[in-house]
Amino acid sequence: PGIEVKPLAGLLGLRALRPATLHFHDVLLEPHGFLSRSQTLATALERLWAEEGLLIAARAVGLAAASFDYALRYAEQRTAFGKPIGHFQSMAFLLSELWMQLEAARQLVRYAACCEEKDEAPLLMHLARAQADEMASFVCEQAVQILGGHGYMEDHPVEQWMRDAKTLALVWGSKEQS
Numbered sequence: 001p002g003i004e005v006k007p008l009a010g011l012l013g014l015r016a017l018r019p020a021t022l023h024f025h026d027v028l029l030e031p032h033g034f035l036s037r038s039q040t041l042a043t044a045l046e047r048l049w050a051e052e053g054l055l056i057a058a059r060a061v062g063l064a065a066a067s068f069d070y071a072l073r074y075a076e077q078r079t080a081f082g083k084p085i086g087h088f089q090s091m092a093f094l095l096s097e098l099w100m101q102l103e104a105a106r107q108l109v110r111y112a113a114c115c116e117e118k119d120e121a122p123l124l125m126h127l128a129r130a131q132a133d134e135m136a137s138f139v140c141e142q143a144v145q146i147l148g149g150h151g152y153m154e155d156h157p158v159e160q161w162m163r164d165a166k167t168l169a170l171v172w173g174s175k176e177q178s
Contacts, residue, residue, distance in 0.1 A: 002027035019171065050122035053129035057109045060129075060136035060168055064102050067136075067143035067161045071095070074147055074156075091146070098139050105135040136165040 004023040072095060075086030085091050108131050112124035140162040144151030151158050 046122055050125040054109065054112055054125040056168055057105070057112070057125070057129040057132035060132035060165060061102070061106050061109055063161050063165050063168075064105070064132075064136040064139040067140045067158050067165075068095075068098050068102055070156070070158055070161075071098075071143035071146040074150075085146075094142060094146070098142055101135045102139055105132045108132070133165075133169045136168065137162075140165040 002025045004025065005020045006023060007020045072086065075091055075095060076084050078085050080088075086095060105128075108124075109128045112121070112128040115121050115124050118124075140158065143158045144162050147156055147158055150156055153159065
């Protein structure tokens with residue numbers, strides 16, 4: 001009671017995430033809902049910001065993984081000069097590079113999540129978010145490029161995923177703001 005959720009309207013990206021603002025009106029908290037004497041507001045907010053960053057990193061990895069999988073399937077189906085475009089050396093190298101960056105960011109996010117109780121956890125969470133944001137933007141942009149002119153059409157979801165990846169950094173801050 002007392003919490004009002006107002007969805008943000010008119011966004012170019014993040015439609016699947018449904019971002020919203022929360023408004024609090026005379027909200028009653030239970031005794032366990034308060035900071036302890038050993039916690040400071042700054043410490044609690046830093047931890048909350050770091051944990052939110054880890055969730056955003058996981059979203060970025062998911063966006064990139066979906067884009068990569070879609071582009072990979074497309075590269076195996078689309079033919080040029082009698083063979084799938086994924087069989088050309090330059091395309092195979094690009095797909096390998098995308099997979100390596102995706103997997104590296106995924107492992108960093110997992111590691112940061114596993115280190116939640118350690119002192120360096122907030123730093124690892126910020127690093128994971130910065131790496132995942134940058135990787136997602138790159139992978140999603142390249143997925144659009146792999147699809148060529150089709151990548152900009154709403155018939156294919158990669159155009160939306162590319163906008164969502166860019167929006168993650170815009171809404172929650174770029175790596176320079178981490």
